[in-house]
Amino acid sequence: MRCQLPLTLGRDSEPKPDVSIVRRADAVSDTSHPTTAELVFEVAGESLPRDRLTKAALYAEAGIPEYVIVNAEQDCLEVHRDPDAASRRYRTLVTLSGEQAFESAAVPGFGFRVAALFE
Secondary structure (H helix, E strand, O other): EEOOOOOOOOEEEEEOEEHHHHOHHOOOOOOOOOOOEEEEEEEEEOOOHHHHHHHHHHHHHOOOEEEEEEEOOOOOOEEEEEEEEOOEEEEEEEEEEOOOEEEEEOOOOOEEEEEHHHH
16 A cells, blocks of 8 residues: 555656556555556545546556546545546446445455445
């Protein structure tokens, strides 16, 4: 698990997700940043439009299997899955809130109750 550390997703792209879950094998280099992640979280307030458009496109193009926006304005998660690199979009979007549970499709066994983030 990495917090606010870069991912190198292309020659000119190094976003710093709030949290990323990276396989150990992809994170062992001392000379470069990981080039992929299994799961990425962005916490969004004022950055919500950028996270929905710009960052979602970057992560989908890079083939990140699961991208979650923690929407702090509406106390919900916007869960993006099934990236299509060619269109730079995710095929699936699910919004979770309240007592619903987030269960990662990309990281087996990782999940939590959504309301716990906003208590």
